Structure formats: C-alpha cells, structure tokens
Amino acid sequence: xxxxxxxxxxxxxxxxxxxxxxxxxxxxxxxxxxxxxxxxxxxxxxxxxxxxxxxxxxxxxxxxxxxxxxxxxxxxxxxxxxxxxxxxxxxxxxxxxxxx
Ligand SMILES: [Zn+2]
Numbered sequence: 770x771x772x773x774x775x776x777x778x779x780x781x782x783x784x785x786x787x788x789x790x791x792x793x794x795x796x797x798x799x800x801x802x803x804x805x806x807x808x809x810x811x812x813x814x815x816x817x818x819x820x821x822x823x824x825x826x827x828x829x830x831x832x833x834x835x836x837x838x839x840x841x842x843x844x845x846x847x848x849x850x851x852x853x854x855x856x857x858x859x860x861x862x863x864x865x866x867x868x869x
Contacts, residue, residue: 772851777836780855785824823856839863
C-alpha cells in the first residue's frame with residue numbers, strides 16, 4: 770500500500786495528538802523528589818519534545834510535497850519504512866550510514 774498525502778496527514782495528526790496528550794504532570798514540590806524518577810521524567814519529556822519537533826518537520830515536508838523523499842539523498846523512502854515510522858526524514862540507507 771502506498772502512503773497518500775491524506776493518509777500521511779492523518780497519521781501525523783494522530784501521532785501529534787498522542788504526544789500532546791502526554792504533557793508532563795506537574796512536577797512534585799521541589800526538595801522531596803526522587804532523583805532517579807526526576808531524571809526519568811526529564812528524559813521522557815525531552816523525548817516527547819523531540820518527537821513533537823519531528824512531527825512538525827514531517828508536516829512541513831508534507832506541505833512542501835517532499836514527504837516520503839529522503840532528506841539526505843532525495844530518493845523515495847520505502848513504504849514499509851514510512852509505515853513503521855512516518856516521522857523518518859531519511860531512507861533506510863542514509864539512516865544506517867548516519868548511525869555508523
Ligand atoms: Zn537517503
């Protein structure tokens with residue numbers, strides 16, 4: 770199945786809504802906190818903000834007609850890859866190279 774712009778848009782909106790619903794609970798009063806729990810909460814929030822930024826970038830690519838194309842080499846991103854991670858900005862080959 771190919772990813773149509775409409776389907777991509779609804780997938781991205783779904784991801785965005787889920788991330789926004791995960792807004793962190795109010796920080797427990799200062800001083801009595803558990804340091805490990807605090808670090809975990811900070812890491813979780815950083816990840817959430819990072820993914821929200823990826824959603825915005827993906828929506829921008831969609832608006833520009835660049836969604837589904839690798840931002841690094843310009844080739845099509847494999848449909849399976851888009852299905853697995855609609856936020857992926859690059860093809861599998863470029864992502865693998867960057868991870869080295
Ligand atoms: Zn690429």
